[in-house]
Amino acid sequence: xxxxxxxxxMSLDGYIAGPNDEPGNPGxxxxxxxxxxxxxxxxxxxxxxxxxxxxxxxxxxxxxxVLAGRRTVEQVDxxxxxxxxxxxxxxxxxxxxxxVASYPLVTYVTDGIASAMAQAKAAAGDRDVMVQGAYTAQRxxxxxxxxxxxxxxIPVLLGAGRxxxxxxxxxVELEIxxxxxxxxxxxxxxxxxx
Amino acid sequence: xxxxxxxxxMSLDGYIAGPNDEPGNPGxxxxxxxxxxxxxxxxxxxxxxxxxxxxxxxxxxxxxxVLAGRRTVEQVDxxxxxxxxxxxxxxxxxxxxxxVASYPLVTYVTDGIASAMAQAKAAAGDRDVMVQGAYTAQRxxxxxxxxxxxxxxIPVLLGAGRxxxxxxxxxVELEIxxxxxxxxxxxxxxxxxx
Numbered sequence: 001x002x003x004x005x006x007x008x009x010m011s012l013d014g015y016i017a018g019p020n021d022e023p024g025n026p027g028x029x030x031x032x033x034x035x036x037x038x039x040x041x042x043x044x045x046x047x048x049x050x051x052x053x054x055x056x057x058x059x060x061x062x063x064x065x066v067l068a069g070r071r072t073v074e075q076v077d078x079x080x081x082x083x084x085x086x087x088x089x090x091x092x093x094x095x096x097x098x099x100v101a102s103y104p105l106v107t108y109v110t111d112g113i114a115s116a117m118a119q120a121k122a123a124a125g126d127r128d129v130m131v132q133g134a135y136t137a138q139r140x141x142x143x144x145x146x147x148x149x150x151x152x153x154i155p156v157l158l159g160a161g162r163x164x165x166x167x168x169x170x171x172v173e174l175e176i177x178x179x180x181x182x183x184x185x186x187x188x189x190x191x192x193x194x
Numbered sequence: 195x196x197x198x199x200x201x202x203x204m205s206l207d208g209y210i211a212g213p214n215d216e217p218g219n220p221g222x223x224x225x226x227x228x229x230x231x232x233x234x235x236x237x238x239x240x241x242x243x244x245x246x247x248x249x250x251x252x253x254x255x256x257x258x259x260v261l262a263g264r265r266t267v268e269q270v271d272x273x274x275x276x277x278x279x280x281x282x283x284x285x286x287x288x289x290x291x292x293x294v295a296s297y298p299l300v301t302y303v304t305d306g307i308a309s310a311m312a313q314a315k316a317a318a319g320d321r322d323v324m325v326q327g328a329y330t331a332q333r334x335x336x337x338x339x340x341x342x343x344x345x346x347x348i349p350v351l352l353g354a355g356r357x358x359x360x361x362x363x364x365x366v367e368l369e370i371x372x373x374x375x376x377x378x379x380x381x382x383x384x385x386x387x388x
Contacts (some may be wrong), residue, residue, distance in 0.1 A: 012345070012368065012384070013359035015206040024274060030365070059235055072248070150205070153347075153366035155336070155384055165207035165351060171224070172207065174349035181376040186373055186382055190206070 003122055004067065004148040005127040006137045007060055008164055009036040009185070014132055015161040026075040032161050036154050039184035050184050052180045056150070056187060063087065066126030067116055067140075069133025077123075078106050087123040091116035091136065117145040138168045144194050148177065152188040196315055197341040198261065198323040200331045201254055201371060203230040203299070205348050209355040210328055220269040226355050230348050233378035235364050238275055246374045248275075250381060251343070258318030259283065261310055261334075263327025272300050281317040285310035285330065311339040328358045342371065347380045 016036065018028030027033030040053050044049050048054050066083045070092045073079075078088065081103030087179035088106045090096070096108040109116035117140065120129045131137055131146060140146035173193040204210050210230065213220030233245050242248050260277045261369030264286045267273075274284065275297030282300045284290070290302040304311035309332065314323045334340035363375060366374055367387040374381035 013362065014357075018275050019259040035365075045264070085387065130365055136254040153382075155370050157368065159359075159362040159364050159366070163208075165353075168207065168351055168353040171229075174373070176377060176380060177347050179373065179380055181370070181375070182375040183370060186370060186380065188347075188380055 001125055002064070002124055002128055004117060004121065004131055004140065004145060004146040005063070005150055006131040006135070006140075006146060007150045007152075008137070009039070009152040009154055010164050011036060011156050011158045011161075013157045013159065014163045014165060015158040016034065017162040017165045018158065020161075020164045023075050028161055030158075030161075032158055035156060036152075037156075039152060039154065039182070043095060052182050052187065053184070055153075056180075059128075062085075062127060063130040064127025065120040066130045066132060067091070067120040067136070068131070069136030070078065070094075071135065072133040073106075078103050081105055086172050087120070089116045089120045089140075090125070113139050113143050114145050117143075134162065134164045135167065141172060141192060142158070146192055148192065149174075149190045151188050151190065153188060155185070163189075195318055196318055197256070198311060198315065198325055198334065198339060199257070199342045199343045199344055200325040200334075200340060201346075202328070202331070203233070203346040203348055204358050205230060205350050207353065208357045209352040210358045210361060211356040213354045213356075215356045217269050222354075222355055224246055229350060229352075230346075233348065233376070236366075240353075245379065246376050247378070248345075250374075252341065253344075254324060255326040256280075256321060257367045258315040258321030260326060261285070261314040262325070262360045263330030264288075265329065266327040267300075272297050276300055281314070281316045283317070285333075286379045297304070306378060307333050307337050308339050311337075323383045328356065329361065332362045335362065335366070337385060340386055342386065343368075343384045345382050345384065347379065347382060349379070355364055 018030045020033030021028035032073040061084050066088045091109050091113045177189040212224045212226030215222035255278050260282045285303050285307045366385040373385040
């Protein structure tokens with residue numbers, strides 16, 4: 001059974017980006033994003049391919065579709081149309097920007113997040129769907145279409161920036177699926193109860 | 195070597211109490227605090243004495259002094275003057291309320307958090323100091339007098355309430371000392387870098 005999974009690196013105080021995280025300043029000030037994602041890279045700057053970090057990178061790359069928020073995709077211009085070769089779905093009520101016409105794997109979905117997730121799951125087949133974007137993840141939780149969260153909890157307090165959980169309105173119970181304990185991060189996988 | 199340790203149960207979205215957490219409504223609305231502390235109690239409502247939860251309760255009860263914020267102590271009227279029998283220190287610039295005169299173990303410290311911590315550490319001897327209160331913990335971090343945090347991370351999203359980390363101004367690096375993985379909570383102990 002295929003799952004939709006949010007993958008997110010978060011500081012202990014709940015931040016996923018620095019202050020002023022906007023297009024033109026992706027990730028915000030203070031190299032916050034670099035700090036939060038350091039666990040996944042070697043000192044030389046390559047993606048870690050061994051140990052728990054390597055396994056987690058492999059799991060992400062094994063997903064069969066991406067569902068990402070508009071803020072996320074516009075900050076990186078839709079990864080130039082290619083996120084590990086799989087279809088990319090963007091729920092948005094506004095029409096896409098001009099670059100999207102040249103990205104055959106990118107689909108904008110205008111009729112809501114549930115529809116976008118259904119299309120992503122259909123495209124992924126028996127593989128998981130990777131979810132990206134804080135706002136989109138919370139909307140997916142509220143719509144009942146987010147199955148799991150893989151949180152990489154980073155041993156740092158950032159003190160400022162953009163939080164992962166900011167707009168959720170209701171209480172949601174979670175189940176701890178797996179904890180991977182490393183010095184660089186506590187990787188906790190949660191299943192969302194519905 | 196004695197350490198000052200914040201013990202705190204926190205939801206994945208960073209809340210330690212529900213909305214409207216005030217004297218007269220301690221812990222706030224929606225039984226948030228009961229949800230966050232459920233890991234420490236049996237179904238019958240007793241403190242858990244076995245397993246990881248039992249060990250954590252034992253560690254808390256082995257502390258030799260308490261340093262607690264004014265909001266915290268006033269919500270519970272200074273635990274009627276008795277928190278597992280050890281001295282209680284309250285950093286506050288305002289004089290204490292009238293009940294404190296009858297609590298010989300409670301000391302208000304008016305010359306700042308560093309002084310309050312020094313007195314608490316002296317009273318605790320070679321035992322740890324238990325720190326209570328979100329605001330006080332953050333002030334202690336900024337003053338460089340908080341050594342560790344024992345965070346009980348609870349698999350729930352509360353969506354609203356009072357956050358643990360709200361007023362911290364600067365980036366603080368942490369070291370993961372120990373992770374205890376249970377279905378009810380992920381207990382992570384951090385050492386604060388200075």
